[in-house]
Amino acid sequence: MDDGGLGWWGVPLAVLAGAIRVSTPFLFVSLGECLTEKSGRINLGLEGTLVMGAMSGYAVAYGTGNPWAGVLVAGLAGTVFGVLHAAICSLERVNDIAVGIALMLLGTGLAFFLGKPFIQPQAPQLPSLALGWWSDVPQVQSALRINALFLAGLLLAPLLVWALRCTRWGMVVRIVGESAEAARAMGYPVNAVRMAATATGGFLAGVGGSFLSLYYPGSWNEGLSSGQGITAVALVIFARWDPMLCFYAALLFGGAGALGPALQSVGVTQGYYLLNAAPYILTLAIMIATSSSRHRLAGAPAELSVTR
Amino acid sequence: MPLDRVLPTLAALAVSMVLFGLFVLAVGVDPLETYALMYTGAFGSWFSWQNTLTRAAPLILTALCTALPARLGLVVIGGEGALVLGGLAAVATALALDGLPPPVVYGAMGLAGMAAGGALIGFAGALRHGRGVNETIASLLLTYIAIAVMKQLVEGPMKDPASLNKPSTAPVPDAYLVGTLPGMDVHWGLALGVLFALAAWVLMTRTTFGFAARMVGGNPRAARMAGLPVGTLLVVTCALGGAAAGLAGVMEVAAVHGRANASMVAGYGFTGILVAFLARQNPLAVIPVAILFGGIGASGGLLQRRLDLPDAAVLVLQGIIFVTLLAGEGLQGRLPSLRRAPPAARPQEA
Known part of the structure; x- marks a missing residue:
């Protein structure tokens, strides 16, 4: 197939472009989930939050004509889901994983239900920066058309590393995640800290969802998310609860996701779906390789139920 | 099931119905009419009963995929993946054995499907025991991988050129x-x-295997101290759950779709998780709960036609029920403190 004379060189370029374009939702969801998990809880419901964010962001951008209003509302919708998760989990004897599954179901259902009228109309899209102006190859230009949200994520990752490591606020989150008992003994409100961490995580996941509907693929429909929310939760484990590693892992997963379509465009159609599943296989492999039945995963917050 | 376990579940269902009623009211639909139509669509006639039961069949089996490992304290959510693999294995077996007498092929299809589903969830159980990998995340990842394998096979090596x-x-x-x-x-x-x-x-409540399994669920360390083969129990129970979901896939292929394709990914595996939780992981209670959710699913079409509600209304109701159930379980822990004098200086959170 002719793709502008680039031939096989189009593959690495498309993977690079995909890594930047496809990784943004992974990046936002995983940074949010990283923060939530640092406080000692896992929110599996981010898949539902992501879809809800995609729908509400699209609906508001369509209604107001301003895509950034959509991003904000998507984040707020995500916050509501985060608060709901944290509120139910703060009750006794409730399993945070089960609540996550329930919210995944509820979020997806609500988004499909309320999003029905928005499948057809076209909402305004988020702007992007054309960093490929120096090249006259259209593929290079489109690969380097970088969305503002990606840049925001790029800044957010080191910011989160710094906040967790160097601020008092980050220290409290880590204490709560390592030992709720110790945090209580020191007088920190465990549930309130986890509520804040989960709500912030939900906000970021909602923003990640708005990227799906407002930039790439850039419209709202029910097949928009193919499990990116779940992948991002797994990605945090893959990245060992380090926001910077989350950033690199998101790029890796984005690139892996783009490899299938890229190879397809040069005529290699074998293994398309398996390549799409590469992030899941990678995550499972890394979990198998690094887990042990005798000690917990390195870097895992001690309060986290999934690593026990 | 004892009454004190049924009542909270019924209460959760009642609260969910009120919440869902308020939800449809908010989008401008009469809740009473909605529920009347749901009843008609699910249990109103022999025709709808048959539709309901057809949907309940895979739900019973996928719910067991979560309910059986739950006895050992595991949260397995890989029913959808086991169902898909079971369906694929059934088709492959039927095509490979074409020409043999039907009873032989039926048996082989069933066994192959159960083996495929059992292998998937059994693998998650083995990872849990051998490597300490979290079974919830592992079974979910395996589900996505299984679906990708299915799509790859039906697009490639196993594709019927006529489709x-x-x-x-x-x-x-x-x-x-x-x-x-x-x-x-x-x-x-x-x-x-x-x-x-x-x-x-019967296995879980009337045999030594079941007793041992519940002991592992209650206190894994004590079970190990007592010399129970914890690893074997874990893997076998997970494999049995996976076999149930695999059998659901066999029946979806051999009785509903007639072939394996993306239609198998219809969400039965995920609804099965909810069925198992609502049945409090009791294999007997799974049956009526699966029929209830089969009915909710069956009524979706009628709601869409008569009230113009999107088909996702069923998903919303399921989500509300799930969330309410879990929240109710948490609130239940606070009830004793309402009845009796609150214990002094109790920590806020366990």
Whole structure:
């Protein structure tokens, strides 16, 4: 197939472009989930939050004509889901994983239900920066058309590393995640800290969802998310609860996701779906390789139920 | 089930109905009419009963995929993946054994499907025991991988060239399609599901295996100290759960779709998780709960036609029920402190 004379060189370029374009939702969801998990809880419901964010962001951008209003509302919708998760989990004897599954179901259902009228109309899209102006190859230009949200994520990752490591606020989150008992003994409100961490995580996941509907693929429909929310939760484990590693892992997963379509465009159609599943296989492999039945995963917050 | 376990579940259902009623009211639909139509669509006539039971059959089996490992304290959510692999294995077996007498092929299809589903969830159990990998995340990842494998196979090596618009495997030969139960338009999967649930209940409550499994669920360290083969129990129970979901896939292929394709990914595996939780992981209670959710699913079409509600209304209701159930479980822990004097200086959170 002719793709502008680039031939096989189009593959690495498309993977690079995909890594930047496809990784943004992974990046936002995983940074949010990283923060939530640092406080000692896992929110599996981010898949539902992501879809809800995609729908509400699209609906508001369509209604107001301003895509950034959509991003904000998507984040707020995500916050509501985060608060709901944290509120139910703060009750006794409730399993945070089960609540996550329930919210995944509820979020997806609500988004499909309320999003029905928005499948057809076209909402305004988020702007992007054309960093490929120096090249006259259209593929290079489109690969380097970088969305503002990606840049925001790029800044957010080191910011989160710094906040967790160097601020008092980050220290409290880590204490709560390592030992709720110790945090209580020191007088920190465990549930309130986890509520804040989960709500912030939900906000970021909602923003990640708005990227799906407002930039790439850039419209709202029910097949928009193919499990990116779940992948991002797994990605945090893959990245060992380090926001910077989350950033690199998101790029890796984005690139892996783009490899299938890229190879397809040069005529290699074998293994398309398996390549799409590469992030899941990678995550499972890394979990198998690094887990042990005798000690917990390195870097895992001690309060986290999934690593026990 | 004892009454004190049924009542909270019924209360959660009642609260969910109120919440869902308020939700449809907010979008301008009469809740009473909605519930009346749901009843009609689910249990109002013999026709709707048959539709309901046809949907309940795979739900019983996928719910067991979560309910059986739950006895050992595991949260397995890989039913959808086991179902898909079971369906694929059934088609492959039927095509490979084409020409043999139907009873032989039925048996082989069932065994192959159960082995495929059992292997998937058994693998998650083995990872849990051998490597300490979290079984919830592992079973979910395995589900996505299984779905990708299915899509790859029906687009590639197993694709029927005649299936253009919707890539599928070659159809199961007519002789090996599974028919309906006598006197009703519901396939044999329902009977198999009920039998599987009964067998699971007997296994878990009336045998030493079940006793040992529940002991592991109660206190894994104590079970290990008592010399129980914890690893074997874990893997075998997970594999049994996976086999149930795999059998659901066999029946979906052999009795409903006639071939394996993306239609198998219909969400039965995920609804099965909710069924298992609502049944409090009790294999017997799974049967009525699965029928209830089969009914909710069956009424979706009617709600869409008559009230113009999107088909996702069913998903919203399921989500509300799930969330309410879990929140109710948490609130229940606070009830004793309402009845008795609150214990002094109790920590806020366990």
